[in-house]
Amino acid sequence: MEIVEIIKVVVAGIICWLNFVLIDTYFGLPEKPGVLGAKTIGEKIRDIGGNIHGGYFMGNIVCSPDASAGTLLASIMSYLMGVEGGLIAALLVWIGNRLCADPGYAGTIGALTITAIIYLLSPIIEAKYFIAGMVLAIFTIQGFEHKYASILLGKIAKKMNRGE
Amino acid sequence: MDIVEIIIGVIALLMAIRIFLTRSRARKLLYLCCLSFCISALIALYVDSPMGGIVAITYFVCSTLSSNAIAYTIEQAKDIE
Numbered sequence: 504m505e506i507v508e509i510i511k512v513v514v515a516g517i518i519c520w521l522n523f524v525l526i527d528t529y530f531g532l533p534e535k536p537g538v539l540g541a542k543t544i545g546e547k548i549r550d551i552g553g554n555i556h557g558g559y560f561m562g563n564i565v566c567s568p569d570a571s572a573g574t575l576l577a578s579i580m581s582y583l584m585g586v587e588g589g590l591i592a593a594l595l596v597w598i599g600n601r602l603c604a605d606p607g608y609a610g611t612i613g614a615l616t617i618t619a620i621i622y623l624l625s626p627i628i629e630a631k632y633f634i635a636g637m638v639l640a641i642f643t644i645q646g647f648e649h650k651y652a653s654i655l656l657g658k659i660a661k662k663m664n665r666g667e
Numbered sequence: 668m669d670i671v672e673i674i675i676g677v678i679a680l681l682m683a684i685r686i687f688l689t690r691s692r693a694r695k696l697l698y699l700c701c702l703s704f705c706i707s708a709l710i711a712l713y714v715d716s717p718m719g720g721i722v723a724i725t726y727f728v729c730s731t732l733s734s735n736a737i738a739y740t741i742e743q744a745k746d747i748e
Contacts, residue, residue, distance in 0.1 A: 540736075543742045580717075583716065583717050584720065
């Protein structure tokens, strides 16, 4: 039943994508570079023809564990330990955020929401598929095509009034 | 091999190749970030125990810390030039 498994991975990927992009945009990742390194990455993305706010978003993901990291780590811990694992992951992501000099709301809330989503969907889609789904989701942003990904993220940021 | 592990493994290999092919240092960091997501997921799937999860989280947080430091250094080096 490989087809069913692939469909589950793709559906989990879409849920993870929406979860982390919406939470990160809401907490203002595209607005400004949180650390100096994120600014360099944002400017580099603008130089290749992308959107600067999408670039800041991608730079902030690289430089600090935010909702994308929270989503991955909470799905890993939910797969291994159940709901308690998701809560442990949220705590550790918060510590990681503090190490990177970040307020840490986005990562913690991302981890908590995905834990709730996995708990609610556990009869249909197991936590394992969310791990692969999150890798797929981050691949579409960071690994596939930086220019178009940043333009898409810039449009979402504009729609949610975060960054011009 | 499980289909989940195959998907993550293929993405990890693809990222490793793209890191070598990209010239720009800042864009290498973006691919590297995606690669650390894959490695962290594979650690958790192979070491199938709560300790494996803790290792995966520690690995991921440390890799973002070092990416943070590298990106900061790139910015500083640009100023010196």
